[in-house]
Amino acid sequence: TYVCLTRSLVLLASITWEEKKYEDGVKWRFLEHNGPYFPPDYQPLPDNVHFYYDGKKVKLSLAAEEVALFFAQMLDHEYTTKKVFRENYFKDWRKEMTHEERSLIKNLDKCDFGEIHAMHKAKVEARKNMTKEEKLAVKEANQKIVDEYGFCLLDHHKERIGNFKIEPPGLFRGRGEHPKQGMLKKRIQPEDVIINCKASIPVPPAGHHWKEVRHDNTVTWLASWTENIQGSIKYIMLNANSKLKGEKDWEKYEVARKLKSCVDDIRNQYHQDLKSKQMGTRQRAVALYFIDKLALRAGNEKEEGETADTVGCCSLRVEHITLHEQLDGSECVVEFDFLGKDSIRYYNKVPVIRKVFKNLKLFMENKQPGDDLFDRLNTNMLNKHLSSLMPGLTAKVFRTYNASITLQQQLKELTNKSDNVAEKLLSYNRANRAVAILCNHQRAPPKTFDQSMANLQAKIDARKEHLALAKTELKQAKKEAKAKAVKRCEEQLLKMEVQATDREENKQIALGTSKLNYLDPRISVAWSKNVEVPVEKIYNKSQRDKFAWAIDMTEADFEF
DNA sequence: CCCGCCACTTAGGAGGTGTATT
DNA sequence: AATACACCTCCTAAGTGGCGGG
Incomplete structure (x- = not known):
């Protein structure tokens, strides 16, 4: 089946993209670009802005001053009140100081960033208050940078680069209780950057050279560097609308569709495995049950103390x-x-089936809260098993599969042909929402949520009043024009009510992640054709670009 | 089998932008 | 024209999973 799948992928790809695929692992033949864009150099503080230590004015060295500004800029943020953040920051800041500064500045609490903070706020304010002309000038300057650095030539296609800018220096902001929050994220120099290309080599900024120039066409990145917080590699890669990314995306959904055809067998298998004599096999079966039923992530092990304490399926603990x-x-x-x-x-x-429940009890026996629930299992073993059941199958394919199949089912269930466009879109959003809930895609409720909800309700009430009035007028006049006015008013009211429902239900749910990463776009395109809702209503411009392949190839009868 | 390294996808938030409303 | 707010883009952190070497 593997050979068969590969062949069909290659065949379909060649039809779709009208170009043959390269041999094993080769991603391109030709790659030309201008290298990454570097953030501007640090601009020293003006003479009238001062830093104070212990009440006394202190002129900082350039390096220390830059890092002081990073902190001052964040002063309104809760981060800067956290102990871990402050300790990490102060430790790293001191490393940037001169001898004298270091021997003077020994306590962050005695540092007064007030003037620097005020200057920063004034700058933000000034930028907000720029004239139209000034804003246009900024926009044009940004466009120039995009024109010069934002594109590359890959196998005769001009492609948009996703992130062509080197990440500027600043203070590391991890998510959750990150042990490294507040550490200094250092400025990246050309000497830190590896360039990957074929053809002409991008010119490094004046007086600088690249760390390395290589010509590796088995990878898709154009440039890379190692960041100093985790020691991980950062890449400059193509935009999601590129041919390379599009093909990969399409392949991902084809693998998920393949799972659809054998998921029944796989489910039977892990139900059998729940009774296995091997503890490891039972644990694997329970983990798979969770991954399949609840769309949990795989849960790779993480290095303790390096990141926030988070888990996925295989790394769940008893607690x-x-x-x-x-x-x-x-x-x-x-x-x-x-x-x-x-x-x-x-x-x-x-609620789970009894066999799963009994197994869980067994796994938890004689364990402490901090012990691994699945002590005989890791993601590697799980994925090895999965790939033996179906080529290309890994834990994350279940998330893609269950997300996409849920969307398809929900759309079928919720959409009525006779609904108007607003109602159809509500159904679409509800189907999307079912997936987001399954995948646990949450967002912080918008800051102005209650207010904007109240505003909308007030508008609805006003519209209702208006409608009542229009109806009375109609009774009296029975004019063609009045009938039209009533009809229009009713439509507007319905639209608002639908909008209110949609917004309320969406308070803490993020739809974007599933739409962009888990839902086979062909399901949505086929739905839009079937129920005659323009595709622009469900995908914005960049989403249409990303899913151009699906919009091109999908017929109304497509089934995931 | 384990570990470290690498490449790539998936993720929520910040902040900017465009549009509707007053 | 000013304001409010919804939507979108950008940003970059945080995952997944493959591979090679000991």
Whole structure:
């Protein structure tokens, strides 16, 4: 089946993109670009802005001053009140100081960044108050940078680069309780950057040279550097609308569709494995049950102390679940409470089958809260097993598959042909929302949520009044024009009410992530054709660019 | 089998932009 | 023209998973 899948992918790709694929691992033949764009040099503080230590004016060296500004800029943020943030910051800041500065400045609490902070706020304010002409000039300058650095030539296609700018220096802001928050993220020099290309080599900034120039066409990145916080590599890569990324995206959904055809067998298999004599096999089966049913992430191990304490399926600990024989009228309920990716809380009470429940009890026996739930399992073993069941199958494919199949089912269930466009879009959003909830894609409620909800309600009330009035007028006049006015008014009212419902239901849900990363766009395109809703209503410009391949190839009868 | 390294996808928030409303 | 707010783009952190070497 593997050969068959590969062949069909290659075949379909060649039809779609009208170009043959390269041999094993080769991603391109020709690659030309201008290198990354570097952030501007540090501009020293004006003479009338001072830093004070212990009440006394202190003129800082350039390097120390730049890092002081990073802190001053964040002073309104809660970060700067956190102990870990402040300690990390102060330690790293001191490294940038001269001998004299270091021997003087020994306590962050005695540092007064007030004037620097005020200067920063004034700058932000001034930028907001720029004239139209000034704003236009800034826009044009930015466009010039995009024109020069934002594109590359890859195999005769001019492609947009996704992130062509080197990340500027600043203070590291991790998510959640990150042990490294506040550390200094250093300025990247051309000497730190590896260039990947074929053809003409980009010219480094004057007086500088690249760390290395290589010609590796088995990878897709144009430039890379190593960041100093985690020691990980950062890449400059193509935009999502590029041919390279589009093909990869398409392949991802084809693998998920392949899973659809064998998911029943795989489910039967792990149900059998729940009774295995091997503890490892049972743990694998329970983990798979969670991954499939709840769309949990795989849960790779993480280095302790390097990142926030978050987990996925395989890294769940005993303290993250509570077992209830009975709860809210259901039997065998597992209560999940843990921090997942980006320290987003996963909280869910799930009735499970008895075999899973009994296994969980067994796995938790004689363990401490901090012990691994699945002590005989890791993502590597899980993925090895999965790839033996189906080529290309890994834990994350289940998320893609379950997200896409859920969207398709929900759209079928919720959409009525006779609805108007606003109602159809509400159904679409609700289907999308079902997926976002499954995948636990949350957002902080917008700061002005309650206010804007109240405003909308006031508008609805006003419209209702207006409608009543228009109806009275119609009765009296029975004029063609009045009838039209009533009809228009009713439509507007319905539209607003639908909008209010949609917004309320979406308070803490983020739809974008699933739309962009988990939902096969062909499902949405086919739906839009079927129910005659223009695709522009569900995808904005950049989404249409990213999913151009799907918009091109999808017929109304497409089935995931 | 384990570890470290690498390449790539997935993620939420900040802040800018454009549009509707007053 | 001013204001409010919804939507979008950018940013970069935080995941997944493959590979090679000991």
